[in-house]
Amino acid sequence: MTEVATSEAPAKRAPAEGEALCRIDSLSTHFPVNRGPFRKGGVVRAVDRVSLEVRPGETVGLVGESGCGKSTLGRTILRLIEPTAGSIYFENRDITKLSMSEMRPLRRRMQIIFQDPYASLDPRMSVRDTVAEALEIHGLAKTKKQADERVASLLEKVGLRPDQMDRYPHEFSGGQRQRVGIARALAVEPKFIVADEPISALDVSIQAQIVNLLKDLQEELGLAYLFIAHDLKVVEYLSHRVAVMYLGRVVETAPSRELYDDPRHPYTRALLSAVPVPDPETKRSRIVLQGDVPSPIDPPPGCAFHPRCSIAEKGLCDREAPPLVPLKNRPSQSVACFKAEG
Ligand SMILES: Nc1ncnc2c1ncn2[C@@H]1O[C@H](COP(=O)(O)OP(=O)(O)OP(=O)(O)O)[C@@H](O)[C@H]1O
Numbered sequence: 001m002t003e004v005a006t007s008e009a010p011a012k013r014a015p016a017e018g019e020a021l022c023r024i025d026s027l028s029t030h031f032p033v034n035r036g037p038f039r040k041g042g043v044v045r046a047v048d049r050v051s052l053e054v055r056p057g058e059t060v061g062l063v064g065e066s067g068c069g070k071s072t073l074g075r076t077i078l079r080l081i082e083p084t085a086g087s088i089y090f091e092n093r094d095i096t097k098l099s100m101s102e103m104r105p106l107r108r109r110m111q112i113i114f115q116d117p118y119a120s121l122d123p124r125m126s127v128r129d130t131v132a133e134a135l136e137i138h139g140l141a142k143t144k145k146q147a148d149e150r151v152a153s154l155l156e157k158v159g160l161r162p163d164q165m166d167r168y169p170h171e172f173s174g175g176q177r178q179r180v181g182i183a184r185a186l187a188v189e190p191k192f193i194v195a196d197e198p199i200s201a202l203d204v205s206i207q208a209q210i211v212n213l214l215k216d217l218q219e220e221l222g223l224a225y226l227f228i229a230h231d232l233k234v235v236e237y238l239s240h241r242v243a244v245m246y247l248g249r250v251v252e253t254a255p256s257r258e259l260y261d262d263p264r265h266p267y268t269r270a271l272l273s274a275v276p277v278p279d280p281e282t283k284r285s286r287i288v289l290q291g292d293v294p295s296p297i298d299p300p301p302g303c304a305f306h307p308r309c310s311i312a313e314k315g316l317c318d319r320e321a322p323p324l325v326p327l328k329n330r331p332s333q334s335v336a337c338f339k340a341e342g
């Protein structure tokens with residue numbers, strides 16, 4: 001992804017402060033698990049009391065190790081998974097209170113793009129039918145001619161040719177399939193898109209194209225993204241703000257520039273230390289995380305990160321979970337660590 005990171009300056013001007021498009025408040029998604037025949041009733045705290053907001057036209061990057069709850073959070077926000085507790089406000093309405101039929105008009109406004117475009121496209125449906133299906137569900141095309149025109153213009157928007165609309169998913173490359181997935185999401189004119197690792201399954205040479213397409217579409221259409229990714233360089237390039245998750249919780253959130261320049265949570269520091277930096281002067285020393293990610297079924301007491309943390313303090317970090325609080329001298333950055341100020 002180096003081409004992306006160095007090709008031009010990243011969009012760092014975040015949309016003006018103001019009304020959130022989507023705001024979640026203490027959102028939790030717990031999955032019941034049966035741990036063997038005699039031990040029922042455990043839960044996986046996949047998402048645990050997460051609060052976050054995404055403003056119109058903004059990209060919020062969501063990062064963290066595998067299994068920390070990123071996809072579950074993204075899907076819960078769209079109510080593709082039901083939350084266990086908490087609220088999700090979309091355009092100021094708490095959508096957790098809406099019935100599925102009341103949700104329908106809102107579904108247009110919030111869409112998802114998946115990691116694996118091949119798995120998310122029906123192999124028996126042509127591109128025309130795939131994109132037109134979304135138009136039909138929401139009554140956005142009255143006639144077949146209208147639908148065809150709309151599909152053609154959507155394909156052009158995502159960098160495909162209108163004459164490719166009669167083709168089937170297997171006739172496209174991975175990157176082209178992801179473009180079809182994006183066209184399908186755009187068909188219903190969303191304002192908010194959860195992009196769940198949309199480039200991870202693609203060849204490196206294609207990744208930059210898709211990232212730049214997402215960026216161009218954001219500028220043109222004023223889209224807001226929750227951009228879930230493993231690649232911290234790409235997240236830095238695309239995101240106005242970043243949230244770092246560890247074991248179901250957000251441990252740090254800040255404008256992209258601040259988070260990358262001065263990470264305060266030891267976990268964020270460790271994640272970023274593994275990212276190569278172009279300028280050797282600013283080279284960070286590599287922090288190797290000790291041990292594995294603990295189980296979200298039995299998270300450690302206190303701060304869930306403390307068993308792997310080099311600055312954890314006995315009697316403090318293993319007792320109580322630190323709340324996510326703004327830094328005193330930089331309130332735009334919030335950190336869930338007792339030692340963040342030090
Ligand atoms: N339907 C489910 N039932 C039970 N547990 C689940 C379910 N879906 C996810 N989990 C668990 O919830 C936790 C979070 O999973 P999730 O897929 O959200 O993580 P992730 O951060 O997206 O990981 P990755 O980076 O690998 O995509 C994991 O421990 C996972 O095993």
Ligand SMILES: [Mg+2]
Nearest residue numbers: 070071072196
């Ligand atoms: Mg995931």
